[in-house]
Structures are given as C-alpha cells and as structure tokens.
Amino acid sequence: MAVGGAFGRMNRGLAIYAVAFVAVLYLPILLIPLFSFNAGVYVKFPLEGVTLRWYADLAGRETLHHAFFNSLQVGLVVAIMSTVLAVPAAKAIARYRLPGKRAIVGFIMLPLVVPGLIFGVALLTLLNRFGATMSLATVGIGHVVLCLPFAIATLLPRFEGIDRSMEEASADLGENAWWTFWRITVPTILPGILASLLLTFTISFDEFILAFFLSGTEATLPMYIWSQLRFPQDFPSLLALATLILVFSFVMVFASLRIAGFGRTARREGAI
C-alpha cells in the first residue's frame, strides 16, 4: 500500500508532533475555562461540581464594570487612532521610493521587539518630563505607539496590492487626489482597515504593562485582574473573567485574520 511507505510513516510522526505542539500551546489555556466552571475555590483536580456562580459574581462588581468601560474606551480610541495614523504611513511605504526605506520600516516596527517594561518606563519618564498627569489618555498614547506597527503591518499588503492604473484611471475620469482616495483607495484597502481596527483594539484591550505604568488612578481591565490576584477566594471569578476575555480576543483576532485573508482572495479573483 502506498500509504504504508516511507512518506506515510513520516506523516504520522509529523502528525504526532503537531498534536503535541497544539496540546502544549492550548492545554494551559483550556484549563482556564475549565476551572471557571468549577464549584470549588481552589484550582485542583478532581473538580468539585459545575457552577455558573463565578460568572454571576462578576455581574455585581462595580470596580470591574468601571475597569471594563475604561478598557473599552481606550481600546476604541486606540484602534481608530492607530489605524488612521497607519493608513498614510502604509501608503507612503508601499508607494514612494523613499531613501532609506528599509531603515524607516525597521524603525517603525521596533516597538514590536522592545520589552514592554522598558517601553513603559521610557514613556512614563518622557510623559512626566512634559508634565502630563497619568490618566487613560496617557495609556492611550502608549497603546497607539504599541499598536502602530501592527496596524501598518496589516495595511501594508493591501496598499501593495493596489494597481496604480486604478488610481490613474480615477484621476483621468476627473476625480482629484482626495476623491480618488475615497472612491478607489479606501474601498480597496477596506478589509485591511477593518482587520487593523479589530487587531489594535484587541491588543489595547489585553495590554497590561504599559497601562500599569501610564494609567495613574484609573484601572483598565487587565489591571483590575492584577489587583484582584491577592484575594484567593476571588480567583475563580477571575478565571471566569479571563474566559470571557479569551473568547472575545479569539473572536476578534480570528475575524481580523479572516477579513484580511478574504479580501486578498477576492482581489485575486478580480485580477485578470
């Protein structure tokens, strides 16, 4: 049998490896929702019965709701601002032959690799120097800097896929640069914009270190979780909260990848 050949065996080895890989990656994460339904207070096997008590408990926490709305607010503003700022940057990188383009792109992508701790301290020092009071606004500034490279990286392939002659055709048909941007460029990069909004919102929503340094007295959701870890009896509620955030983040990132990917295949079909 062909399946029994050398290739068949190798595929089986690979399959085992893949299963192990996914298990190591996701088992710890799967434990979170699992224990969030556990009736007992302590995270240990065997489970002591199924309950929705911890979820119900979340509903009554005022400070949690406050932190949630803070995170929502920061996330929305950050998503819009970083995407809006990323559009001209991505267009410039994709379109113009800038001197030292590689260096500039590398520089823009730098926040991706700088440790959050260092980045947080640096931003805190800088903002203090300007006399800024730490608030949700400063968290927003930090998050925009953090999110910008992700937004640019998401938008760049869309801009690179724009056929130059489409914009020329629009100009030829009488539209100036502004209207050409709205009628041709924006619809073409729209999937990229949506993907960027979802991705940057999720990053900001989940971010802890920068928020910790820059938030002052206002807590975001991850900070709330951090502050509650001191109380063992609250831990199952945090697991319930973490489960909700996990599901939400997964949906957002998955949607953003789907949108970005979908747009790309649609364009390929459109091309002749």
Place this chain on the structure above:
Amino acid sequence: MISIRNVCKSFGRVQAVRDVSLEIHQGEFFSLLGASGSGKTTLLRMIAGFEPVTSGHIVIDGQRSEDMPPHLRPVNMVFQNYAIFPHLNVRDNIAYGLRRLGIARPRQAAMVDEMLDLIALPSYGDRRANQLSGGQMQRVALARALILKPKVLLLDEPLGALDKQLRDQMQLELRSLQQKLGITFVLVTHDQEEALTLSDRVAVMAEGRVVQVDTPAGLYDTPRNRLVAGFVGNMNFFDGTVRRTGAEALLDVEGLGRMPLNDPVGAFRDGDPAVVALRPEGFTLHPSPPAAAFGVVQGRLQARQYLGGRQLLHIAIEGRTASVTVLRQIARGAEAEQMAEGSPIWLTWPQDALVVLEKE
C-alpha cells in the same frame, strides 16, 4: 486639437522622449507606432497628464496643458489593462466620472443606458469586473471614457490583450465608433497592421524620436528611412552609390544597374551611398524578355512561398547576394504556367515603385 511642441522626457539619465513635435487634428484617428521602448507610451502618458514633461509644451484644445493635473484635462484614456474598478459593477464603472459633473441620478442612469447600448452590452450593467471577458472589459473602459464626451480619447495598446479574432473585430468597431462620434483618437500601438488599418495618420517612433508622420499610404509608399520601410510591411533594400556630374545625378544600384536620381534639393553628393527600397508588389514578372520598361533585370527563380491567394517569390539576381522578394497574385487557372524553380525570369518596375531613402 493637440499640439506637442519640443517635448522631452527623461527618467534619470534615460531619455525616453527626445524633442518631439506633433500636430494632431480635430476628429483625427492618430496613431503612435513604435517598438517597446520607443517612447510612444510615455508620450501618451504625458498627454494624459500622468507624467510631467521634462521640457517643451503640450497644448490641448488651445490650452497650455503641460502643468495641468490629469483630472482637469479634457482627455480620457483607455488603459492597457483597462483598469476597470473591481469594487464597482459595470454601471458604476461607466458612471464613475459623472459624480463631479453634478448630473441628476435619473439623467445619469439614462446616459449609462445609452453607453451600454453603444458598446452592445445592454444587459451587463450589474456585472462585476471579474465577470467580464477581456473584450467586454475593453468596451466598458471605452464607455467609461466616452460618457464624459472628451475632446480627445487616448488609447494605450487597447487591443494588445485580446486574441487575434477579437482584435480584428474590435479594430472595426473602434474605427466606426470614432467616425460616428467624431472625437479625436490617439492610439498607441506596436502593431503596424493595426496602426495602418485604423489611422488617418501615423507617427512612427524610435528611440524617443518621431521618425515620420504620414498617412498609412504615405508611410507605405514613401517611407523616409530603412526603419519605417522595414517596420511597415515587407521591403527589398538595395545599396547604391550616387554619381553626380553637374546638375545631373545618377544612381548606381547593386543588381539593378544605373538609373536617374530625383534629387531636387541636392541632398546627395557625388560618391554618397544611398539606399533604394522597392516593395515586393512593386515588381512585375515576365517569363520572357519584356518590352521597354523603366527598369528591367534578369534573375533566376530560387524559391516560392504560398500565401493563400498570393505567392512570394524569391529571385536571385546578379550583382546582389540577397535574393529579391516579389509578390505575385495567382490568377485562376494560372497554375499551368507556373514557372519552375531555377528557370530564368525577368523583373520590371515603374519609376514610382522605387523609393530612394533619405540620407542617414
């Protein structure tokens, strides 16, 4: 309609267009013909406004236009890849340029309907670009430009992406459309047959310069130099030498002998080399020595090529290494008197079949 005056274009150190001057008239079908890299597309893009001129002027409809952005020029273009907007359907593609003109919706719809009829795609309004064939996209691109009633329509190799049969059909449609609308068309093409079929006048371009501007017949009958002569149809070239004694000038041509040279401006001096060109159909064939003609030479039939209703004969003549090609119509029932290969044959030609190319 379009006046191009001493236009130059450089990309860095590369000179794409060198000192081109052209007059394109109202209602004319004008072609820019040349090989790739001859500067024809760059010139068209400068007329459209996509490339700034390095120097020189472009006047469109009496208006200095070289500094005008493309969206303000009274010209529209059909792009080589058609550039149909993929996120809009056919109707919205065609109506694209109407937004700026402030035309009411119902009137817009009526105009689009009219255009869909004109391009013979009345039921295609709701289709997307990716549901159209190459020929259909080409028509939509035409409609999208023509709905704005441009003074000049620019066409950048519009038929290049189509297969042969469709190309021939679209050539006819383009020509009749142009005659119906009376709009000036400027076509860029590398296909000499296309340029000759469609155009009122053709500018042959090479290495960024305009080599010759003439009607198709003019280009064919009196090409100015070897490039034009070789580019447009088949041509026999003969090297010759000028013999001048006072006012009288003669030409010594390899294989063809001595003949009078018509050189009123005195461009050639004694001993100058000159090239004589003769079309394959410029010769008449005779199986036996003919009566008097302007020129006559004896040769030997070397090979023949059948081209449907015509034959291309390759004839060796003394004093010339390359054979001479002669085109012959095959009359019905003439197969019987077919000449055998290797048999002697006489060629004659009238004076006006022979073109002395310009001194290079």
